[in-house]
Every structure is written in structure tokens, then in C-alpha cells.
């Protein structure tokens with residue numbers, strides 16, 4: 001039995017492994033190569049109040065301001081305070097980052113931040129740098145199960161004790177552990193338009209749901225405004241930092257499209273910019289990002305330049321066609337402030353978790369910080385529990401083979417298409433209701449009797465259906481969740497969360513103000 005089985009090897013999973021005591025036995029399971037996922041793709045950077053003129057309180061303020069009255073104040077406070085401390089420690093320990101001529105961290109500006117506080121590395125290669133650092137730190141410390149897909153969590157009498165996984169040849173194993181941690185990332189790949197890696201299929205949501213965990217805030221999906229669109233397909237993200245450096249959104253005639261929409265123009269909150277671009281596409285035609293005025297584009301954004309060139313575009317000459325796509329999931333598996341779920345010995349960290357820090361809309365570059373902060377907190381908590389330290393009996397061949405009769409589940413492309421149409425950036429009650437009726441959460445008692453392919457399809461379908469259910473239930477518009485039939489926030493929904501589990505739906509309230517605030 002391992003001490004800790006971490007399902008997911010992105011920033012959240014690896015930061016947890018890095019934070020655990022050296023004597024702990026740790027399994028890290030990744031469904032693709034060890035470093036594949038959204039973390040490696042992060043461009044803009046990591047938000048932290050590192051500038052002498054900045055403070056965690058100012059960072060908290062900015063985070064709360066974009067969260068549409070839905071973030072948990074105490075968790076945000078924890079994020080920004082612990083976040084600053086962690087980042088200072090990681091920098092002192094050699095985390096790669098860009099510096100100015102005096103050797104101080106070079107901090108970038110992004111939308112809705114009141115000051116420059118985005119730490120970056122290699123220009124737009126922050127995720128790559130952070131992952132390389134964490135891969136190095138965990139080398140020799142963990143047993144990696146690469147190309148192993150978690151199929152089902154092992155739960156007995158309300159306690160989680162590991163997972164059943166399948167390798168690339170379809171051989172199934174059980175990995176038993178005292179503590180099991182979901183660090184499976186986001187949901188972007190459930191949509192046809194996305195910035196995300198193909199591993200971001202929301203499997204962790206479905207695994208947790210089947211294990212009896214509560215899921216929260218599933219309706220809140222951030223759509224990134226500027227995904228490069230070539231021949232109708234998403235071709236990678238153009239970071240908000242490009243707008244931070246002065247790029248403008250224009251239509252085919254060169255007219256600025258944000259001027260009449262928000263006083264902050266291109267740097268308005270993401271949901272505002274994304275909806276404006278999507279409406280323009282639907283009603284008037286293509287939208288472009290004009291980055292021609294940015295000096296030294298290639299030095300500031302080397303990987304964006306490379307990606308544009310691969311698609312026949314040169315940012316110094318061509319306006320870049322952009323359209324929103326699914327980018328980040330604010331909701332997920334509900335956790336306490338140390339990553340624990342309501343199922344004993346099951347935890348969630350990183351994008352798959354719902355910690356309450358993002359509310360209805362995430363502040364740019366807060367997600368890597370969230371992954372680091374809550375992974376470290378969970379590491380501290382698990383360190384207090386002591387270890388068993390016997391990995392030899394940690395995994396066994398599973399004798400169960402797929403024996404059940406095939407179930408009928410939607411094909412991946414069809415589901416992705418329906419997700420963008422019905423559970424996308426512009427939603428309405430009728431389309432959501434039709435989706436939930438056509439794509440219910442599949443009912444399968446013994447999942448392991450199905451083939452691996454069917455189990456993947458099962459998890460995709462369950463995650464999509466649960467997200468649509470939450471979006472249908474939230475009968476208002478708030479932050480990134482926009483419904484054309486109820487286009488404004490409703491006071492009745494303020495501070496209310498939708499919790500979904502086997503037990504059904506529970507409406508909860510969230511502390512969205514400082515405890516000191518007198519209302």
C-alpha cells in the first residue's frame with residue numbers, strides 16, 4: 001500500500017508530491033506522458049504580490065472584484081497570503097523566472113489586476129518552466145505510472161483506498177493507498193472549442209461523483225476570449241498578456257470592438273471580453289487580435305509566435321483571428337481548506353477541486369497559484385497523518401475484465417459539439433434542458449465490467465451531464481455563467497452554491513465577505 005496515490009501529474013499533483021515528507025511512498029498516475037496536461041501549457045504566469053508596492057490584500061481585492069460576488073473570502077485570503085510566501089520560497093529555491101536588469105522578478109500585467117503581479121518564465125513559457133522544476137524536484141521521490149488511466153476509485157464503507165487504473169495496453173491494476181488524491185485538472189476537452197490539453201476531460205469529476213463526493217460550482221466555466229481560430233478549429237491560446245502589452249480587438253474593417261462595451265476595453269474581465277467576441281462572431285462576423293503594434297513580440301511571446309507561424313500567420317503583419325473557447329473550470333470537487341472531500345481519505349487539488357477561490361469568474365493567473373497553495377496545504381496535512389511506507393504491495397494485477405454488455409453513450413465529437421452549443425459561453429434554459437434530457441448521467445453499477453473505451457465515454461458523459469444540470473439549475477447569470485433567458489445576477493442567488501452528489505441537489509450558502517465586514 002502506498003502512503004499517497006496522486007491521480008494527475010500537473011502542477012497540483014507534483015507540488016503535493018514535493019511537499020510530502022521524504023519517507024512517504026508516493027504513486028503519481030498520469031494518463032499520458034508524465035508532464036502532459038494544462039500546466040505545461042500555461043503561458044501568462046503566476047499571480048503573486050511580489051512587488052514591494054503590492055500586498056496580498058490588494059490581490060485579494062482584485063480576485064474578489066472579478067468573482068461576481070461568489071468567491072469565498074477566507075479562501076481567497078488564504079490563497080493570496082500563502083501564495084506570496086510560497087512564491088518567495090520557490091524563487092529562492094531556483095524556480096526559473098524572467099528578471100529585469102537588476103535581477104528582480106519581471107512582473108507582467110493582466111486583465112483586472114490593479115498592478116503588475118504576474119511572474120513569468122521564458123516570456124510565455126511559465127508552465128513549462130514550473131513543470132520542469134517540479135519534475136526535477138520529484139525525481140526519485142515518486143513512482144510514476146505514466147500512460148495509466150484511472151478508471152474507478154476504490155471505496156469501502158465510505159473510505160477511499162486507491163484506484164483501479166488501466167495502462168496503454170489495457171491491462172488493469174489496482175493501486176492501493178492510505179490517501180488518494182484527485183489532481184486530474186480541468187474540463188476543456190469536453191468542448192469542441194478549447195485551449196486545453198486533450199487530457200482535460202473532467203474524468204476526476206465523474207470519479208469523485210461515483211465515489212460519493214460532493215461537486216460544487218460546476219456551472220462556472222471560464223471561456224478564454226482569444227483562442228486562435230484557423231479553418232474553424234481552435235489552434236492554441238493567445239495569452240491575455242498580449243492584450244496587456246497593448247494588442248487590440250478589431251473586426252474585419254479594423255473597428256475596435258471593445259470601445260463601446262467596457263471602460264477597461266481589452267482588459268475588461270474575461271467573461272465580458274469573451275461574450276463580446278462571441279456575440280460579434282454570431283451576429284456580425286470574425287474578430288481579430290491586432291498585435292502589430294507590440295515591439296519585440298517574438299522575445300516576449302516566443303511560443304505564441306511559433307504557434308502563429310505554424311498556422312501561416314505573422315503577428316507583426318497579420319491581425320490574428322480569435323474566438324472564445326473553454327479554458328478553465330472554476331467549480332469541481334468540493335474541498336475544505338486543506339483539500340479534503342466529504343469522502344474519507346479522498347482529496348482533490350488543482351483545477352479539479354472547488355476551493356471557492358475563483359467564485360464565478362477566475363482572475364487571470366490565479367490558477368497555478370491555487371494549485372501550488374492548496375497542494376502544499378494538503379501536503380502539510382498528510383504529513384501530520386504519518387506514513388506506512390510499503391510500496392511493494394501497492395499494486396496488483398486486476399483480474400476483472402470487461403464482461404458487461406455494451407452501453408449506449410454519445411460519441412466524443414458529438415458530445416463536444418453539443419457542449420459548446422448548449423453548455424457554452426451563451427446559454428439558455430431550453431438548450432440546457434434539452435441537453436440534460438438527451439444526455440443524462442449514465443447509470444452503470446459495475447463500471448469495471450465495461451471496456452476501457454466505454455469507461456472513458458462514461459466519465460465524459462457523466463461530467464458533461466452534471467455540468468449541464470448545474471447550469472440549468474442556476475436560474476440567473478453570474479460571472480462566466482451567462483443565460484440569455486435570465487441575463488442578470490439575481491439577489492436570491494447571491495452567495496448560493498449548487499452541490500451535486502449521489503444524494504441529489506443541495507443549495508448551500510457561501511461566506512463571500514470578510515468575517516470582519518459589517519454588512
Ligand SMILES: Cc1cc2nc3c(=O)[nH]c(=O)nc-3n(C[C@H](O)[C@H](O)[C@H](O)COP(=O)(O)OP(=O)(O)OC[C@H]3O[C@@H](n4cnc5c(N)ncnc54)[C@H](O)[C@@H]3O)c2cc1C
Nearest residue numbers: 008009010012031037038039044045150185350351367368
Ligand atoms: C493554454 C493554457 C494557458 C494557461 N495559462 C495559465 C496561466 O498563465 N496562469 C495560470 O495560473 N493558469 C493558466 N492556465 C490554467 C492552468 O494551467 C491550469 O489550471 C493548471 O495547470 C491545472 O493544473 P492541474 O495540476 O490541476 O492539472 P493539469 O496540469 O491539467 O494536470 C492534470 C493531470 O491529470 C492527469 N489525468 C487526468 N485524468 C486522468 C485519469 N483519468 N487518470 C490518470 N491521470 C489523469 C493528466 O494526465 C495530468 O497529468 C492555462 C491553461 C491553459 C490550457
